[in-house]
Amino acid sequence: MADRPGFAWWRLCSAIVGTLLATLFVGTPTPAGAQFSLGGGSQQDQNAPIVFRADEVEYDEQLALTVARGHVEISQNGRVLLADVVSYNQRTDTVTASGNVSFSQPTGEIVFADFMELRDSMSEGFAKNVRMLLADRSRLAANTARRTNGNRTELRRGVYSPCDLCKNDPSAPPAWQLKAREIDHDKELQLIEFRDATMEIDGWPVFYSPYMSAPDPSVKRASGFLVPSIGGSNTLGANVTIPYYWVLGPDKDLTLTPRFMTQAGALLTADYRERFGNGSLDAIASGNHSNVGFGSSSSNQGEQWRGQINEHSVFDLDETYRTGLDVQRVSDQTFLTRFGFGNPLLNAMTSRGYLEGFEERASTDINTYAFQPLLPGIGDSTQPIVLPVANRNWQSQPDALGGRWNLNANVLDILREVGTQTRRLSLGSEWNRTFRDAIGGQYDFSAGLRGDGYSINNLSAVSNPELPSAFFPTKGQPAVAPIPTNFVTGRAFPQVGLVWSYPLIHRGEEITELIEPIAGGFAGPSSGNRRNIPDEDSLSFNFTDSDLFRRDRLAGYDILDTGQRVDYGTKLGLYDKDGGSYRLLIGQSYRAQPNTFLPLGSGAENRLSDVVGRVVLSPNSYLDLIYRFRFDTSPFADRVQQVGVSAGPQSLRVSGSYIYLPAQLQSQVVTNPATGQNVLYGKREQLVFTATAKLTHYWSVQGSQTVNLTNSTTLVNGLATPSAANASLYASLSAIYQDECMAFIGSVTQSGVRNGDVTPGVSVTFSVVFKNLGEIGGTVAEFGTNILP
Structure with missing residues (x-):
């Protein structure tokens, strides 16, 4: 490197560093999400050490011109400028760089150009054959770039794409790119304008606009129209949606979306x-x-x-x-x-x-x-208004005996325009302690006491004195006209429980085996449930394997799990060294007296409960299966069957679920006097199936279907809703494409729902997401006839 006056060398470096901190491309327009800012730098940045290298540097004192040639490199704070030749004219305050010009930032952005010129404290500038590699690997190129007045940047023949280039043929067009004859960026207005803009997909033009504008990346939100969508429907007709986004302030906004339909008017x-x-x-x-x-x-x-x-x-x-x-x-x-x-x-x-x-x-x-309610035959007047339901729960630290106290308070107030009004206050305490014996047995002890107070208005009773509950009686005749009653009542209910388990484990070289017998005893008064206490929160009890060995099996407060009972069962397990597992739980409950307040068919209302259990098989990452069951032992009959399975590698994954519920008996159903609702379910059997296949690196397909497998009829207040056997309730088939810069989803969806002006039909939808630009799509067609099986 030749000797030169220190002042000129320093001025050259300072000028170039200024270029690094406030270059021609300050605020160059890029899509949101790929923000690219080369400008602005703190005083601390500008005072940081400068690294300067060049094969030779010449200084002409008469012309006040400094020229650096050959592998020129100037860097500061991770910003690096490379060029074949860099010059600085002190008199005109002009910096030029030519030949393989590149400028990189520590954030990853790189600017390439054949020639760059800056002047007037870098408020004016010009560059030729500009290419930019942004931090998210997006690319922006233009034939020329010009900056004027330190505020306006103009690109000519600009092209933007976030897509990777083909490794085998980099000259091939990317998956998509946006071209424009002119791209103008006004920094003061924070506005980017595009003229003669064309969207190309795989080199094919698919969209053209003579003019469009968008806020620049410094604007997080801006008012304006969003991407519209069009579609068609047999019930709505042809339709178009034109959303408008309105910024009301830095902390608020409003999106107005009018939708114009030929058969249903306008929707706002x-x-x-x-x-x-x-x-x-x-x-x-x-x-x-x-x-x-x-x-x-x-x-x-x-x-x-x-x-x-x-x-x-x-x-x-x-x-x-x-x-x-x-x-x-x-x-x-x-x-x-x-x-x-x-x-x-x-x-x-x-x-x-x-x-x-x-x-x-x-x-x-x-x-x-x-x-x-959204179901036919059910009105608003009988629906509960809860004002309020409140819970307070507190748990203690372990006490001197090693147990913990739990205290709970619950308040409920239910109003109805027509029907029963209920107010309830419940206070409960519970003590729990777990301990083990010398031979490995585990004991879980719990004891609780709860008191409930009720104030009831307009209770609707029934005339048959044999009916054990005023709300969902388990036997007898349908209810007669309601009889309003008002009263206050209360009850106290203590209960204790002890669960014993004894896990036996054998560890082999390949398999670990587990056998764990479990038994639990629970005791409380046989009384406590009242015919005049309405059931508001325990209507849906259904005995399952998760209810085994629980002291209080009911989620709500209104129905008590009274009496004395014994739960017994076994856990079996096999675990291999590769992480596979095979597990079984089976159990049953026997109670001293039947609980006639539990719903008939729940599986636990009789002395001997149904047999419940689950089987879980997970031999490897290619198969997961769970089977849950409930069988009636006298006579032997299946009550509930549930199967869930997921199988296959990630390239072809299949999952499905099956559920079977038996038909309700007519004796199970009477009118609910509080809600006026009378529901009788037929046998229900349903299959849900989903499959996903990855066809190539970018393409995949996905399908799903929900099928009703049996003929059944549901009655709601006498209104029949039939379901045909092997009828498709819902089905969809989708094709999905996704690469590094765009995603496409096209779907055909069939719905078998019929309710008023909602009829079964098939819809065709699509959605295309362009990285850093946005999403377009919608329902393009809808047919009134099911075309899927």
Whole structure:
């Protein structure tokens, strides 16, 4: 390296470092998610040590020109400029770099150019044949780039793509790229404008726009139209959706989504979101004026205003407590399904307000609920309004005997426009202790005492005195006209339990074997359940393997697991050295007296319960199977059968589930006087199947189907809902493509749901996601006839 005046060398390095910190490409437009900023640098950055290398440096004092040639490298703070020739003119304050120019940042971005020129303190500049490799491996190229007034950057013949180039043929077009004749970036307006923009997929143009604009990467949010979608439907007709995003402030926004349909008018959806210092709010509302009951002449109610509200909010009160509100309401039972807002199998909408807190050994939750049924034949007037249900639970440290105390309080207040109103206060305590004997047996002891107080209004009773409950009697005749009654009552219920287990383990070279007999005894008064205490929270009890060896098997408070009983069973297990396992649990319960307050058919209402159990097989990563069963022993008959299986390698994974439930007996069902609901289920047998196959590195297919396997009829208040055997309730088939820069999903979906203006049909949807740009898609067609088996 030749000798040169130190001042000129320092000015050259300082100028180039300035280039590194505030170059021509400050604010060069790139898509969101691939933000690329070469500009701005702190004073500390600019004062950092500079590394300068070149084969030779010349300084012309008369021209005030410094030129560095041959393998020029200038770096500071991880920013590196490489070029064949770099010059600096002190008089014109111009820096030029030519020949294999590259500029890299520590964040991974690299700029390549054939020629670069900066002047006027780098507020003006020009570059030729610009190529940029961004931090996320995206690429941006342009024939020329020009910067003026330190604010505006102009690219000519610009091309952007986040896709990798073909390794075998780098000149081949990428999976997709966006081209534009001009790309102008106004830093002050924070706006990027595209002129004559074309989207190409695999080299084929698929979209053209003479003009479009977008906020630059420094803008996190900006008001404007979002990508529209179009589609077609046999019930909605041809439709187009044009969403608009509106920024209302740094902490709030609103998305307005009008949808115009040829057969259902216009639908407007508004989504308002706001962030607070201690929480958030998200509220969605939709409105439409169209036929209610469309597609069913018997239920057509004519044109009406229809809509829905779905609000979710949560706020932290302090480090322990938070509160929230979820509101779900809809104008009618079919609005959500018809316009594609929800699960077609949804039975009800639930609104909830809550307060909850979590401490080291205590928890508190207070909830209010309101329900809106979506099934035919069930009205709002009989639905419970919970104001509130509250729980407080506290657990102690281990006491002197090694046990722990649990204290629990529960408050419930249920209102109904028509039907029973219930207020309940429950206080309970429990002591638990686990210990082992000298030969390896384990004992789990628990003792509890609970007191319940009730205030009941408008209790609807039945005339048959043999009916053991006013709510879901297990025998007798249907209820007669309700008889309102008002009263206060209470009860106390102590219960103890002891569970013994003795695991026997044999470890072999290949297999570890486990045999574990288990037995438990539980004792409490045979009384406690009352005919005049309505069952609000224990209606769905169904005896399963998870209920074995539990002192209190009921999730709610209204029905007590009274009397004395013994649970007995066995666990068996085989575990191989490669991680495979084979497990079995089987057990049964015997009680001294039958509990007639448990639902008939639950499996535990008689002295000798049904036999329950589960089998779990996981021999390797290619197979997982679980089989859960319940058998009636007198006479022997299957009650409940559930099978779940997942098999195959990741390239071809198949999963499925099967469930069988027997038909209810007519003697099991009477009218629920509190809700007015009378439900009789026929035999139910259902199969759910899902398969995923990876065809290539990028392509895969996925299919699923839900099939009703048997003829059955469900009666709700006498309204029959038949289900045909081997009928498809839901099916879908999807083709999926995914690479490093785009994803495509095309689906054909069939629904067998029929409810008012919701009819069975097939829909065709697609969705394409472009990395760093966004997503387009929607329902493109819908047919009124099932075409899938």
